[in-house]
Amino acid sequence: MIVFNEKGKLELERLLVQNTLSAETIKKYDHRKIMSKVRRIFKIMDDSYYYQINEDKISYEITDDLKFIVHGNIPLNNIEAIDIPLTFNEKEYRNSQVLYFYLLKRFKEAFSNLDEVERFIIKNFEYDKPQIYVDESICYEMNIHKDKYYLSKKSAYIKLAIQLGLTYKDDIDELIITKVKETILEEIVTLDKNHME
The missing domain is CATH 1.20.5 (Single alpha-helices involved in coiled-coils or other helix-helix interfaces)
Incomplete structure (x- = not known):
């Protein structure tokens, strides 16, 4: 459950761990490789923002209550025609605001399918600059064993990558x-x- 204390700080120990992938499923994937792919997608999303030449720039944020929000819009008729897999070619996103918007929409959908702890992990390690927590401090704040935490961390990246088609x-x-x-x-x-x- 997403709860903030009186100082406005997210109470990590109250975050829900609901649908973590099993250890058996996680072992099927190279989580380091997947983390690298997810980081690359974040880099593309961040870089593409600066290449937009329109006044109505599209951007995104991950809020403190762990929601992925896309700012700006593209007419839907431009989006409906797109049914392509994600690519790591940054130039394609830099040159097309429609593709960039499509990437953000796909990421938003995938991110929303993570449980609260997984969303927090992705936000902390990939979005927050500077990073607020390290692994050990998250374990301490959540009051969970490190094995359970690392299972959630790997699960977060793998679930995100699967939904984005990065493991295809x-x-x-x-x-x-x-x-x-x-x-x-x-x-x-x-x-x-x-x-x-």
């Missing part, structure tokens, strides 16, 4: 590897059966 290539690669291994095993079993006859 890795997921496909894993699927291909699994299928190849299954095929090889089937061939070995077939060979063994043929040799036994």
